[in-house]
Structures are given as C-alpha cells and as structure tokens.
Amino acid sequence: MGNLGLCTSIERPYLRFMGRNQNIDDLLVELGDQAPSGYYLALHVRFAAPLMMFQTYDPRWIDHYTQNAYALRDPIVAWGISRTGATRWSDIDLPDPFGIMQEARQYGLVYGVCVSCGPMTSRTIASAARSDREFSEEEIATISGIILHLHHETEPPDNLTPAEIEALQVVASGERYAAGAARLGISESALKARLASARKKLFARTSAEAIQRAKDYRLL
Structure with a gap:
C-alpha cells in the first residue's frame, strides 16, 4: 500500500520547506x-x-x-x-x-x-x-x-558546483559560519548563499540534511 520504511523522515503533504517549489x-x-x-x-x-x-x-x-x-x-x-x-x-x-x-x-x-x-x-x-x-x-x-x-x-542533481561542495564540507567539519567563511577566504554571506544553493538543489530544509543527501548521492 506503500511505505517503503526506508526514509529517515516522512514529509507531511502541503508543508513547504526550503527547496520545494x-x-x-x-x-x-x-x-x-x-x-x-x-x-x-x-x-x-x-x-x-x-x-x-x-x-x-x-x-x-x-x-x-x-x-x-x-x-x-x-x-x-x-x-x-x-x-x-x-x-x-x-x-x-x-x-x-x-x-x-x-x-x-x-x-x-x-x-x-x-x-x-x-x-x-x-x-x-x-x-x-x-x-x-x-x-x-x-x-x-x-x-x-x-x-x-x-x-x-524532483530529479536529484547529478553534481554540485565546487563552491557548493566546499561550503558543505566546511560546515560538515563542524566549523561555524564565520570561521568556515574565513577558511574559504569568502564572506559569511557568500558561504550562506552557497549553502542555500546546495540545499535548493538537494531539496533539503537544513544544511545538515543537505550534507547527508549529498553523501547519499555520492556528491561529497
């Protein structure tokens, strides 16, 4: 009847989140x-x-x-x-x-x-x-x-840009936005923009969810 039982979370219909259109x-x-x-x-x-x-x-x-x-x-x-x-x-x-x-x-x-x-x-x-x-x-x-x-x-992306990958990796390493941006040599707003772009491509609500999905899809 349909419940694969394989998803870590079940989306409630009609609730919009980052990445949905x-x-x-x-x-x-x-x-x-x-x-x-x-x-x-x-x-x-x-x-x-x-x-x-x-x-x-x-x-x-x-x-x-x-x-x-x-x-x-x-x-x-x-x-x-x-x-x-x-x-x-x-x-x-x-x-x-x-x-x-x-x-x-x-x-x-x-x-x-x-x-x-x-x-x-x-x-x-x-x-x-x-x-x-x-x-x-x-x-x-x-x-x-x-x-x-x-x-x-909802076709998942085949790849992320190098900038998006760097942004996800720096957050995955545990860095705060300010420290992560400094590490990449960019502004904090630029880092957040890259993360937002990655989340949108991956239909993720949070950066943590985007990181996990990128790993699941072998993009990281």
Missing part, C-alpha cells in the same frame, strides 16, 4: 484530489532511501503498517520496485501471504492504483486509494501523469 505543492494537491482515501509517494528511491516521501493515508494504517514491518512484504511495493507503469491493485499478481491488502481494506484502502516510473537507480513509486470503486482508465492516466511530472520536478 510551488509547482510541486500544486501537483501534490492534484494527486490528493485524485485519491479520496489517500496516497503514498516515494520519489527517487536511491541507495535504499527516497529523496522525498509523502503519505495521506489514515494515520492508523500508517502506524499499523510500520509497526508490522509490512514494507518488506507488501506486494504493491514489490510490484513498484520490479516493474514500471501503472496497474490497479486488483491486477497485481504477486503473492500476499500476510494478507496486507485485505487488512488495508479496514482502513478505507479498498481500491487502488500503483504507479512506478524511472530507472531502478532512481525509482519513483506511488499508490492512490479510494473506498467506493475501481479507478477508471482516465483516472489512472491522470494519476500517472501527475506522478511522472513529480518525478521530473
């Missing part, structure tokens, strides 16, 4: 409009963790799912990892020995669609749910388009 927020609202019972979205799963993750399912289901470590057993997650495209949950032909999909029905996740796109090295996996009926072909096409758009809008 209005277009991404608008697309999340569109996705929510298409999923009456909520959605799950893991963007750019790389090195066992998504760049960003969003969920609007019933919080009770999210807690139950996490406590039972269902991510390792979920046929929907398995489908999204192993294939690309879109499919209704009812058409997924993978085994569900733990009855996860049946349990999900108790939380309003009765009908759904899974969408997977991108290469294995940067896969985006999403699910949208409703309780009343199957998604139509037109709705599936709309949801798929939103997911693909979000995938492209």
Whole structure:
C-alpha cells in the first residue's frame, strides 16, 4: 500500500520547506484530489532511501503498517520496485501471504492504483486509494501523469558546483559560519548563499540534511 520504511523522515503533504517549489505543492494537491482515501509517494528511491516521501493515508494504517514491518512484504511495493507503469491493485499478481491488502481494506484502502516510473537507480513509486470503486482508465492516466511530472520536478542533481561542495564540507567539519567563511577566504554571506544553493538543489530544509543527501548521492 506503500511505505517503503526506508526514509529517515516522512514529509507531511502541503508543508513547504526550503527547496520545494510551488509547482510541486500544486501537483501534490492534484494527486490528493485524485485519491479520496489517500496516497503514498516515494520519489527517487536511491541507495535504499527516497529523496522525498509523502503519505495521506489514515494515520492508523500508517502506524499499523510500520509497526508490522509490512514494507518488506507488501506486494504493491514489490510490484513498484520490479516493474514500471501503472496497474490497479486488483491486477497485481504477486503473492500476499500476510494478507496486507485485505487488512488495508479496514482502513478505507479498498481500491487502488500503483504507479512506478524511472530507472531502478532512481525509482519513483506511488499508490492512490479510494473506498467506493475501481479507478477508471482516465483516472489512472491522470494519476500517472501527475506522478511522472513529480518525478521530473524532483530529479536529484547529478553534481554540485565546487563552491557548493566546499561550503558543505566546511560546515560538515563542524566549523561555524564565520570561521568556515574565513577558511574559504569568502564572506559569511557568500558561504550562506552557497549553502542555500546546495540545499535548493538537494531539496533539503537544513544544511545538515543537505550534507547527508549529498553523501547519499555520492556528491561529497
């Protein structure tokens, strides 16, 4: 149903933070409009963790799912990892020995669609749910388009500039801004500008988060 269980934090939808742009927020609202019972979205799963993750399912289901470590057993997650495209949950032909999909029905996740796109090295996996009926072909096409758009809008950088890398490295070493700027021979405002640029590229809220993501993506 969708919780890879691999992300260090779960972003609450519609909360803007440094690096997010209005277009991404608008697309999340569109996705929510298409999923009456909520959605799950893991963007750019790389090195066992998504760049960003969003969920609007019933919080009770999210807690139950996490406590039972269902991510390792979920046929929907398995489908999204192993294939690309879109499919209704009812058409997924993978085994569900733990009855996860049946349990999900108790939380309003009765009908759904899974969408997977991108290469294995940067896969985006999403699910949208409703309780009343199957998604139509037109709705599936709309949801798929939103997911693909979000995938492209949040594409992680392939590289950082030398100046951005230096700024992240000096902060990672524990230097305060003033000392770090002096070490690099630049003003404190210039250091902060480089850090802000790196955070924006990495969709990070803080410099610490940017440093970790840069390491995860082998940019540092």
